[in-house]
Amino acid sequence: xxxxxxxxxxxxxxxxxxxxxxxxxxxxxxxxxxxxxxxxxxxxxxxxxxxxxxxxxxxxxxxxxxxxxxxxxxxxxxxxxxxxxxxxxxxxxxxxxxxxxxxxxxxxxxxxxxxxxxxxxxxxxxxxxxxxxxxxxxxxxxxxxxxxxxxxxxxxxxxxxxxxxxxxxxxxxxxxxxxxxxxxxxxxxxxxxxxxxxxxxxxxxxxxxxxxxxxxxxxxxxxxxxxxxxxxxxxxxxxxxxxxxxxxxxxxxxxxxxxxxxxxxxxxxxxxxxxxxxxxxxxxxxxxxxxxxxxxxxxxxxxxxxxxxxxxxxxxxxxxxxxxxxxxxxxxxxxxxxxxxxxxxxxxxxxxxxxx
Numbered sequence: 001x002x003x004x005x006x007x008x009x010x011x012x013x014x015x016x017x018x019x020x021x022x023x024x025x026x027x028x029x030x031x032x033x034x035x036x037x038x039x040x041x042x043x044x045x046x047x048x049x050x051x052x053x054x055x056x057x058x059x060x061x062x063x064x065x066x067x068x069x070x071x072x073x074x075x076x077x078x079x080x081x082x083x084x085x086x087x088x089x090x091x092x093x094x095x096x097x098x099x100x101x102x103x104x105x106x107x108x109x110x111x112x113x114x115x116x117x118x119x120x121x122x123x124x125x126x127x128x129x130x131x132x133x134x135x136x137x138x139x140x141x142x143x144x145x146x147x148x149x150x151x152x153x154x155x156x157x158x159x160x161x162x163x164x165x166x167x168x169x170x171x172x173x174x175x176x177x178x179x180x181x182x183x184x185x186x187x188x189x190x191x192x193x194x195x196x197x198x199x200x201x202x203x204x205x206x207x208x209x210x211x212x213x214x215x216x217x218x219x220x221x222x223x224x225x226x227x228x229x230x231x232x233x234x235x236x237x238x239x240x241x242x243x244x245x246x247x248x249x250x251x252x253x254x255x256x257x258x259x260x261x262x263x264x265x266x267x268x269x270x271x272x273x274x275x276x277x278x279x280x281x282x283x284x285x286x287x288x289x290x291x292x293x294x295x296x297x298x299x300x301x302x303x304x305x306x307x308x309x310x311x312x313x314x315x316x317x318x319x320x321x322x323x324x325x326x327x328x329x330x331x332x333x334x335x336x337x338x339x340x341x342x343x344x345x346x347x348x349x350x351x352x353x354x355x356x
Contacts, residue, residue, distance in 0.1 A: 039137070040133070040134035040137050040138060040203065040204065040206075041126075041130055041134060042205075042206040042236065043125040043126045043127060043130055043131040043134055044123070044125070044126075044205060044206070044235060044236035044237045045124045045125065045126060045236070046124075046236065047179060047182045047183075047236070047237065047238030047239070048097075048102055048176040048177065048178060048179045049102065049123070049124035049174065049176060050101075050102065050121055050122070050123055050124075050183070050185065050237055050238040051095070051102045051103060051104040051121060051122045051124075052101060052102070052103045052104070052120070052121055052183070052185075052257055052258045053103075053104050053106065053119055053120065053121060053122055053166065053257075054103055054104070054105050054106070054298075054300050055106050055107075055108065055112070055117050056105065056106070056107050056298035056299065056300065057107060057298065058092055058107040058108070058109055060107070060297055060298035060299070061079075061092050061094075061105065061107035061298070063276065063297045063298065064105065064296055064297050064298035064300060065079075065094055065096055065105055066275065067272070067275040067276050067277055067296050067297050068096050068098060068103065068296065069096065069098070070271055070272070070274065070275035071268060071271050071272035071275055071277055071296075072098035072099065072100050072101075072260065072262070072268070073098060073099055074096060074097050074098030074099055075096075075097050076094055076095065076096050076097070077094055077095035077096075077097075078094075079092060079093070079094040080092070080093055080094070081093070081109070082149070082150050083149075083150070084106070084116075084149050084150075084154070085112075085113045085116055085147075086113075086144065086147035087113045088110075089108065089110045089111070089112065089113050089116075090108070090109045090110045091106045091107060091108040091109060091110075091112075092105075092106065092107035092108075092109065093105065093106055093107075097176055097177070099179060099180040099181070100179065100180060100181050100183060100260045100261060100262060101179065101182075101183035101258060101260055102176065102179075104122060115143055115144065115156065115164065116144075116156075118164045119156050119164040119165055119166045120163065120164065120165065120185065120187065120257040120258075121165055121166065121185050121257065121258075122154075122165070122166035122167070122168050123165060123166070123167055123168070123237050124168055124169070124170070124174070125167050125168070125169055126169075127169065128146050128153045128155065128167065128169045129146075131155075131167050131169075132145075132146060132155060132157075132167070134204055135157045135167070135204055138199075138200050138201075138203035138204040139159075139160055139196065139199065139200035139203070140157040140158060140159050140160075140200055140204065141157060141158045142155060142156075142157055143156050143157065143158050143164065144156035149168075151170050151171060151172070152168060152169045152170040152171050153168070153169045154166060154167065154168045154169075155167045155168075159197050159200050159201055160193050160196035160197045160199075160200050161187075161189040161190060161193035161194065161196065161197040162189075162193075163187045163189065163197065180263075181260075181261040181262070181263075182238050182239050182261070183238065183239065183258050183259060183260050183261065184232075184238075184239040184240060184241045184258065184259040184261075185238065185239065185240045185241070185257070185258060186240075186241050186243065186256055186257060186258060186259050186303065187240065187241070187242050187243070188242075188243050188245055188247075188249075188253075188254045189242050189243070189244055190244070190245075190246075190247065191229070191244055191246070194229070194231065194242060194244045197242065198231060198233070198242070201233060201240065202233060202235075205233070205235035205236070205237050206235060206236065207233050207234055207235025207236070207237070207240075208233070208234055208235070209231060209232070209233055210232050210233065210234045211230075211231070211232045212229070212230075212231045212232075213229065213230045213231075213287075214227075214229050215227040215228075215229075216228055216229065216230035216287070217286045217287065219284050219286055220243075220286050220287070220291075221243060221245060221249060221253050222249060222250040222253045222281065223248075223249075223250070228243065228244060228245055229243075229244035230242070230243055230244070230287075231244065241259065251280075252280050252281065252293055252295070252301045253293075255301040256293055256301045256302055256303045257301075257302070258302055258303070259291075259302070259303035259304070259305060260302060260303070260304045260305070261289075261305055261306065261307070262304060262305070262306050263306060264306060265283065265290050265291075265292070265304065265305065265306040268304060268306075269292065269294075269304070272294060272296075275297075276296070276297040277294050277295070277296050277297070278294060278295050279292050279293075279294055280292075280293045280294060280295050280301065281293040285308060288307060288308050289305040289306065289307055289308060290305060290306055290307075290308055291303060291304065291305035292304055292305070
């Protein structure tokens with residue numbers, strides 16, 4: 001009996017010691033990350049400022065830009081030759097403003113400095129320093145630290161899963177027309193990294209996951225007899241679709257960086273064909289949309305789709321939180337943040353069928 005009591009007392013002492021040790025453990029990285037994410041400011045401006053980056057050879061530049069406008073409509077900025085990297089380089093550059101999305105086109109006359117060319121899109125932010133802090137706090141890497149360009153500042157960050165994105169800020173706030181439909185940023189992520197990617201991107205963008213289909217039709221990635229996981233995210237930056245795959249993808253899947261929603265797919269394809277655009281895949285129907293993958297002159301690959309009759313918008317209404325960039329901008333008037341057009345163009349993201 002005396003031995004049993006001694007063993008019991010020893011066991012209690014061990015448990016107390018372990019409990020005391022646990023109480024002294026530092027907070028878990030996950031908990032710390034969650035707190036940092038909640039504390040970040042929303043630096044988004046609007047989806048018409050989410051620009052797809054396209055790199056083409058200088059000799060294809062004009063024909064490519066003309067094919068975009070012929071296919072989708074819209075206007076262009078004045079073409080110029082600039083240095084848009086922190087190290088010496090020279091590129092032709094032009095902005096293409098279409099009703100279905102904005103594109104930044106580059107035609108480098110010099111070798112392209114690393115890692116430029118790997119970023120899929122550029123996001124306009126209300127303030128660069130705030131955006132960088134938010135990116136780091138929510139789990140992104142800064143692969144190119146902020147630097148000056150001819151009209152503002154730029155940086156490149158990388159989300160978990162290896163997705164590169166440019167962040168940019170203009171000295172003079174731009175003002176683009178609202179889009180008729182919001183394009184989707186299409187990213188391919190592995191199954192091992194998708195959870196980290198979603199957590200990081202949603203926290204940074206102050207967005208929300210609007211659908212997560214673990215058995216999406218494989219026809220969407222060129223494997224019609226299989227299924228895959230598809231995650232759709234909505235935020236003030238616009239739409240994002242994450243395609244979770246094993247990387248066993250037939251060409252051209254993974255090469256398309258953006259999906260464009262149009263009102264009439266056959267009409268758009270006819271205009272594109274006349275401008276030198278070729279169909280690479282499709283048309284096919286899946287998830288309430290009829291879609292194709294096309295190639296523009298110069299090699300740019302894109303998905304184009306229209307909604308099928310009686311289908312609803314694949315992205316439900318998105319309501320920015322009260323602490324959105326609009327309020328943030330108004331609180332910092334005169335300090336370089338963009339304010340006047342922050343909310344412009346957001347309403348179309350919450351209308352059925354892309355606002356059509």
